[in-house]
Every structure is written in C-alpha cells, then in structure tokens.
Amino acid sequence: MNPVRPMDEAPQWSNGGCNGSWKVYAHGVSSDILAMMENYRTDDDIFALATPWGESALAVVRTSGPRAVEKSCLMFSRPGALRAVGTAGLVHGFLMDRLTGEKVDEVMASVYREGHGYTGEEAVEFSCHGSLDGIKRILRLCADTGFRPASPGEFTFRAFIHGRMDLTKAEAVQELVSARSSRARVMALDRLGGALFSRIEQFKQQVLTILSGIEVQLDYAEDEIGGDTGFPVGESIATATALENLAASWHAGQLYGSGARVVLAGATNAGKSSLFNLLLKDERAIVSDIHGTTRDYLEVEAEIDGIPVRLYDTAGLRESADTIEGEGMRRTMHLMEQADIIVLVKDGSVEKQSQEEYIHEDDNRLIVVHNKSDLRSKPLELSGLWISVKKGEGISALVEAIALRLRSRVPENGDEALVIESNRQRDGLYAAAQALRRAAAMDASGVPLDIVAAELHAALRSLGELTGEVTSEDVLERIFSGFCVGK
Numbered sequence: 408m409n410p411v412r413p414m415d416e417a418p419q420w421s422n423g424g425c426n427g428s429w430k431v432y433a434h435g436v437s438s439d440i441l442a443m444m445e446n447y448r449t450d451d452d453i454f455a456l457a458t459p460w461g462e463s464a465l466a467v468v469r470t471s472g473p474r475a476v477e478k479s480c481l482m483f484s485r486p487g488a489l490r491a492v493g494t495a496g497l498v499h500g501f502l503m504d505r506l507t508g509e510k511v512d513e514v515m516a517s518v519y520r521e522g523h524g525y526t527g528e529e530a531v532e533f534s535c536h537g538s539l540d541g542i543k544r545i546l547r548l549c550a551d552t553g554f555r556p557a558s559p560g561e562f563t564f565r566a567f568i569h570g571r572m573d574l575t576k577a578e579a580v581q582e583l584v585s586a587r588s589s590r591a592r593v594m595a596l597d598r599l600g601g602a603l604f605s606r607i608e609q610f611k612q613q614v615l616t617i618l619s620g621i622e623v624q625l626d627y628a629e630d631e632i633g634g635d636t637g638f639p640v641g642e643s644i645a646t647a648t649a650l651e652n653l654a655a656s657w658h659a660g661q662l663y664g665s666g667a668r669v670v671l672a673g674a675t676n677a678g679k680s681s682l683f684n685l686l687l688k689d690e691r692a693i694v695s696d697i698h699g700t701t702r703d704y705l706e707v708e709a710e711i712d713g714i715p716v717r718l719y720d721t722a723g724l725r726e727s728a729d730t731i732e733g734e735g736m737r738r739t740m741h742l743m744e745q746a747d748i749i750v751l752v753k754d755g756s757v758e759k760q761s762q763e764e765y766i767h768e769d770d771n772r773l774i775v776v777h778n779k780s781d782l783r784s785k786p787l788e789l790s791g792l793w794i795s796v797k798k799g800e801g802i803s804a805l806v807e808a809i810a811l812r813l814r815s816r817v818p819e820n821g822d823e824a825l826v827i828e829s830n831r832q833r834d835g836l837y838a839a840a841q842a843l844r845r846a847a848a849m850d851a852s853g854v855p856l857d858i859v860a861a862e863l864h865a866a867l868r869s870l871g872e873l874t875g876e877v878t879s880e881d882v883l884e885r886i887f888s889g890f891c892v893g894k
C-alpha cells in the first residue's frame with residue numbers, strides 16, 4: 408500500500424464536487440414513492456460539504472433532518488444557545504469532539520427550525536475555516552455524530568418532499584448552479600422564482616376548461632348522436648401551439664446553458680493556433696512555422712457574444728507518415744464530427760491547401776476563413792472571410808459570424824419569454840401538445856367524446872408530471888441524481 412496520500416484527496420463522504428454518485432440504501436421509509444427510492448429517504452439526518460473540496464476562506468458544511476438540531480448540539484460548544492434559536496438564527500461557537508474533548512474548529516452555526524429554511528426541516532449549517540484538513544475533520548465528526556452522508560441533490564429533494572418547491576423549481580436550482588453564461592443564470596433564476604411553474608399552471612387551467620366543457624356534454628347529452636360536438640378545436644390547437652413554442656425554447660436554453668462546440672480546423676500552418684490564442688487573448692497554444700506543430704488538441708471554455716462555447720485548437724490536416732501526427736489528425740476528425748461550428752482556417756497566402764480532401768465544404772456547420780490577408784496586396788475574390796491574425800484584422804467579423812451561425816440554429820419560440828433547459832420539460836410539454844392535437848383530430852373524425860376526453864386527461868397528466876404533482880420514483884431519482892452533493 409502506498410502510504411503517501413495526496414493532501415487534496417477527497418474524503419470518502421465527499422464526492423469532491425458535483426455529479427458524484429453516492430449510494431445510500433434506504434430501510435423502511437414513509438410514503439409509497441419514498442419506499443421505492445433507493446438513495447433518498449427523509450427520516451434521518453444528513454450532512455454534506457456544500458462548498459467545493461479545496462482550500463478556501465470559508466467552507467460550509469450543511470446538515471438537515473428531523474433531529475439535526477439535537478445532533479448538532481452533541482458536537483457544539485454551546486448546545487443551549489443552539490436550542491434557544493427560534494425560527495432561524497446564527498450562533499457563534501466551537502465544533503467539539505465530545506469523545507476526546509478536542510476543539511475541532513471555530514464556526515458560525517446557522518440554525519433553521521422545522522417549516523423554515525431551504526429544506527423545510529430542521530437544519531444546521533456550519534461556516535468553518537476552509538482548510539482541507541479542517542473540512543475532513545468536520546465531515547468525520549458529522550459522520551461520528553450519527554449524520555448520514557447526503558446523496559446528490561438530497562437537500563433539494565427534501566425541499567421538494569416538504570412542499571417547499573415544485574419540480575420545475577428544483578430543476579432550476581441545479582440549472583442555476585451549473586449556468587455557464589449570465590443569460591442562462593438569469594433564466595434559471597426566473598424559473599426558480601416560479602415563472603415556469605405558473606406558466607404550466609396556466610396551461611393546466613386551459614386544458615381543464617376544455618375538459619369541463621366536454622364533461623358537461625358527456626353528462627347531459629348521452630343519447631344525442633352525431634352533429635356538432637361543441638369540442639373547442641380552436642382553443643385546443645392554440646394551447647398545443649403555445650406548449651410547442653415553450654418546448655422549442657429548449658434550443659435557446661441549451662445554447663445559453665450548455666453552450667456549443669467550436670472547432671478550429673484546417674491545413675497545417677494555416678494559423679489555427681495563432682487564431683486560438685488571439686480569441687482567448689492568451690498564448691495558450693504553441694505557434695511555429697513548422698507544419699504539424701499542434702498534435703494534441705487544446706480545449707478551452709470561452710464566451711462568444713454571451714454564448715458559452717468550448718473552443719478547440721486542433722492538429723492540422725495533411726498527408727503525413729508520422730504516426731503521432733496521424734493520431735492527432737484522427738482526433739481532429741473526431742472533434743469535427745461532434746462540432747456545432749467548424750471554423751475552417753485556410754492559409755490565404757498559398758494556392759494549394761492540404762486539408763481539402765479531409766473536409767466537405769458543403770457542410771453547413773462550416774465557416775471558411777482565409778488567414779494571412781496581410782501577405783496579399785489584394786485579397787482574392789473567394790467566398791469566406793478574410794482575416795489576418797497577425798494584424799488582428801477581420802477578427803470581430805469572424806466572432807460575429809460564429810455568434811450569428813449559432814443563434815440561427817435556435818428556432819423562434821413565438822412570443823414566449825420563458826426559456827426551458829431540461830430535456831424532461833421539453834418532452835413533457837411536447838407530450839401534452841400532442842395529446843391536445845390528437846384530441847382535436849379525433850373530434851374532427853367523429854370519435855366519441857369520452858375517448859377524446861381521455862386525451863385531455865393525458866395532457867393534464869403530462870403537465871402534472873412537470874411540476875411533480877404526479878410523479879414516480881424513477882423520475883425523481885433521475886432528476887436528483889444529476890445534482891451536486893450538498894445541493
């Protein structure tokens with residue numbers, strides 16, 4: 408066994424950040440759904456590091472559960488002061504190891520009583536000094552005191568179970584944490600504030616109105632055959648269209664939330680690495696006049712005109728017998744396959760380009776740029792943009808072209824101001840819209856109203872699943888397991 412362990416190795420009950428996979432097994436829990444859920448229960452007390460695993464000014468260790476205050480008292484120097492807190496309050500004191508009498512850290516404890524705070528159950532948060540060893544010690548103290556390490560998203564899960572938020576708000580919490588652009592953050596904050604929830608409630612009301620109109624007819628006109636059923640086709644189609652518009656906002660949500668892949672590719676020596684450096688305003692990539700300088704690709708997170716992008720500098724494409732260069736080119740081809748935009752950089756100072764056989768110029772993801780315009784007295788009348796990385800010319804036009812191309816891939820979502828990000832929400836909205844369209848089509852072809860009504864119930868169910876009013880354990884597991892531990 409290697410006795411040397413890196414100081415920053417995450418302790419066993421921390422996943423070292425987001426998207427870890429803790430497995431904690433439930434034994435006998437309250438409601439039906441909870442009983443089915445493997446990793447989440449609400450009858451015990453949980454703890455987690457809520458801040459990143461790393462040295463920091465402060466670190467927050469949070470706890471929650473029916474006996475969180477009582478348990479916290481066991482490891483706090485001023486249990487009386489903790490117990491005396493009303494609905495919520497802040498107490499200064501020391502974390503102590505009861506068994507050894509050891510003073511573990513000086514902290515501020517935030518106390519929330521049942522019915523208050525984020526989770527809506529008893530909770531105590533400790534703001535500690537952010538040293539790695541200190542954090543490790545505090546997490547061990549929590550475990551020794553009888554708290555259980557939280558699963559990903561378990562605090563938010565509890566907030567949902569205790570009715571503090573619906574599923575659209577819970578999803579917004581994680582979308583807010585992982586927002587990669589200010590637009591994505593603002594949109595997530597909007598959803599956290601209930602904008603999406605209210606919109607869905609409005610849709611539900613519309614469907615309910617249609618449904619109640621039908622049910623009146625079902626009750627009173629059972630023996631009437633044929634004729635106008637009075638099904639509101641116009642309203643149904645209008646609601647379906649509005650649902651589809653909101654669903655289509657997913658594309659914008661993805662663009663601003665997850666971003667796009669922009670790959671710089673082309674012949675060797677064209678100036679890809681030079682352009683990469685210029686766009687990042689940082690000498691990240693090696694530049695030289697030797698063909699085949701870049702071999703391993705470079706990858707950097709950037710923002711282009713408010714859109715988060717992952718920018719790649721790749722190995723140049725040319726005929727080469729060098730096996731390492733060949734591997735680099737194979738990786739370039741792979742990145743090009745996955746790209747949202749390929750900026751094809753050509754050396755504008757030479758006639759014959761080596762990349763031509765590797766790239767289909769009719770690919771609609773392609774933006775062609777001719778570099779080194781400074782070496783030509785008059786640029787050739789070629790399609791594509793002319794730039795000079797050396798002189799910094801044409802760069803803003805290129806950036807604009809990239810942003811424009813990315814935005815053009817996002818369909819219009821009517822006058823819908825809301826934007827969604829989650830695939831689940833998109834699918835649910837489309838499902839509801841389809842049910843409404845089916846209902847309208849059925850009515851038009853003379854299908855009996857009670858069968859038409861079943862489609863409207865299906866639409867309501869899809870909408871109810873979005874807020875979590877109707878749910879199943881696997882939906883909940885899927886949503887919360889994608890969260891950070893500690894959120």
Ligand SMILES: Nc1nc2c(c(=O)[nH]1)N(C=O)[C@@H](CNc1ccc(C(=O)N[C@@H](CCC(=O)O)C(=O)O)cc1)CN2
Binds near residue numbers: 495519525532
């Ligand atoms: N320390 C800390 N900061 C945090 C969180 C947290 O859990 N703890 N949050 C977690 O993500 C977010 C804030 N979410 C929260 C939501 C409600 C309440 C709360 O105590 N509500 C009061 C009502 C407040 C009011 O009336 O304005 C209550 O329930 O009594 C606290 C945090 C971001 N910052």
Ligand SMILES: Nc1nc2c(ncn2[C@@H]2O[C@H](COP(=O)(O)OP(=O)(O)OP(=O)(O)O)[C@@H](O)[C@H]2O)c(=O)[nH]1
Binds near residue numbers: 695778782
């Ligand atoms: N005159 C001129 N030279 C440039 C310009 N841009 C890049 N160069 C030069 O062209 C050479 C190749 O640049 P790189 O950025 O390394 O080219 P690359 O496309 O990354 O090449 P590989 O990594 O080999 O595929 C270097 O000597 C650069 O200084 C430009 O706009 N004008």
Ligand SMILES: [Mg+2]
Binds near residue numbers: 693694700721
């Ligand atoms: Mg290069």
